Each structure stands twice: as C-alpha cells, then as structure tokens.
Amino acid sequence: MSDNGLVTSQINKVMKALHPGLSIDTKQHDIFIPYYVANDVNDLFICLTTRQLLSACKYSFVLTIDCTYKITTNELPLLVFGTSNCNHRFYPMGICLISTDQSADTFRTLFRGIQQSAVNNQAYTISHVVADGSPGLTSAMSEISLARRLMYWFHMIRKCREHRKLIKNKNKWLLVEKDIFNAQLIFDDQILAIVTRFIMGIIGTVLIYERAVSLAPSTNNELESLNGRIKKDYTLRNRRPLSAFLKTAERMLIDWSTDSEKKPFQLHATYKNHLKLAAYTWLQQVDETQILQVNPNVYVVLSKNENMSTTIWVQQFYAVAWSSYDEFSNWLNSARLVNCSRLLPPLFCTCQTSLKESTCVHALGLLMLWGSQSMPQLIGKRKGKGRPKKVKLPLSKD
C-alpha cells in the first residue's frame, strides 16, 4: 500500500489483513476495531482497542482526549482517549488514527462510536470531556449534551497568553496571570461565572476550571506524559509509514492492555504516611471553634492565609458579592470547604493539595478529629537506661 495517500480499498485491505471480518473478538487482549470510517485519507477514522482497555469506561465517566502528531508519514494525527484513576494513573481506552483533529466530525464520530460500541454490553455515559481548546471539539459536544467540557489548566493558561498583547504593561500581565492561577482553586459554578467576568474584562477569554470534576482527576498530565512515551518507546520519534505504524500500534495496545490488567483501576487512593503526619500536626494547631458545619457533610476550616472568621467566610460565600478580583481572591484563600461524605480518598477540599493529590490535611485531619481515621503512630520518647522504675510484681502462685 502507498504511504502517501490512501483510498478506501487500501484502507480496507489493511483492516482485513489486521483483522479479518472485523468481528468482535472474545479475548481480553486481542486488538479489534469497534468502528471506523474510511472514505479516503481526508476522511479517515480508525479506532483500535482491546476489551480490557475499553473496560476502563466502567469506572469513570470522565473522558480525556489528546492528539499526538508527527508519527506517520501521512501526517495523520493519533488520537488517544482514556481516563485516570484517583491516583492519577492514566488508563488508555483506545487509539484512533484520524485524518484531522480540526473537524467537529472527528469528535462526533469518537463520541458516537464509544457510546455505541457496546462491546462489553455496557452503556458508557460521559459526564466530562477533558481536552485542549480545539474548536472542532466544542461544536461536537452537542453530541453528548449532558456532558461538560473541561479544558486542562495548561491549555487554558496558554489560551490566555495568546491574548496577552491586550495588556501592554508586562508587569500588569504577570499580575493577571497570577490571578488566573489563583482562579484554579474555584470550586463553584456561580463563583466561576463572577470571576470570569472580572478576568474577561481584562483579557476576554474563556476560563474553564479543573475543579469541575469534584472527585476525579481532571488534569491531562497523565495523558500528555503517555503521549511522550508513545514517541519515546514506540515510534522512536520518527514518522513511520502507515503499515509499519499500525504494527507498532498493535504492539503498544497489547502492552497497555496487559499492563492495565496487572494494575487494575483503583477507585480509592491510599493515605500516604507523610500526609497522615501532616494532618495530625494540622489538627494539633487548628482552632476547633472555627470549624464550621454548613450541611451534614460539608465543613469550612480556616486556611493558612486566614483573614476572616469561617462565619464571615460562609456569609460571603452565600452572598457572592465581591466588588473586585482582589476582594474575591482574599476571600477564596481565607478558608477551605471540605466535603467529608467519604472516609477514603478521593476526598474533596478546595485547597491546592487536594486538587493535585485527591486528599489533604484538612479532610484527613477532620476525619481524625472524629475518630473515623486513626492518628499516625508517633515515635515516642526513648526510654532511659536501666530498668523501669515501677517493677511489676512477680506472678503469684496459684
């Protein structure tokens, strides 16, 4: 087959050679094609996966998508989709060789395909799509009307930087950038809308926040590093002819598939020892009178940057009436909102650590306070030399 241009018959030939009959296989790690569109090189969509890889959709409704380029001589982008567990381990669900990542049709095909490919006889509902700022994806979101679109933080800030020329003064821009980073901690849609207005006034762009998926990782770091590994481990950073690339892709998918069986998707994170100790220390220092319960599972605690009481903090939270970004930022950093409806991480708190690590000193500290989590075993003082002062009585005879 030609590697510089493809016609339907050529693509079908490849498909037949790879997977005679395109039938749904029965083996966990066998590669199959749940769906494909192959009209010509400009209208191409071939999805490759295994049953094991697709099974990750059972555990998470957050779909992460990213494209990687310069891997085939035809310049066909490779779309990788999957999801992450709460320990930030990425589980690829499949790859798609596509003709372009600029068209909405590409993403429509993807959404339709993965929702309809009832390979494991299970419905897949997508609640959030985490991806870059591709306009094609934005219009394709109508295909999954119930899902929300998230842009990952790095892409958001990059988008904002595209508009930086609107601010002539460099130092002023740096301040704006700091404000945008601060907004990463926003946890509520209504608040986001207000803050977006503050920032929109300056740079005029769309702000989308990581926080929207409260208990599942919604950053794309894991997938981006996987894309790095595709290049490093499989295509050796060279564009490969399509036929050779498909062979490599097959090997790569089998590796991922067996790997995902060996390290199953975890629904709970584990508490790390250093966090237990930090939570214990936090608990020793916290002013318990300032722990405020706002509903059966939700509490407000002061943060390190406290400059108002938790009562005032909650009043401002309900009033949503900040007159400037600074006023808002001051409020946002003053206290943390903690949801204690779970005993095991991921636990939700509005602080930076919780955002990155799925749990934090606030959530774990509160659980320790109530005895729902044990305190860490502290290393006590060493005993002095010699016998203990109180010598136990010897056993008496019966």
Ligand SMILES: [Zn+2]
């Ligand atoms: Zn926290």
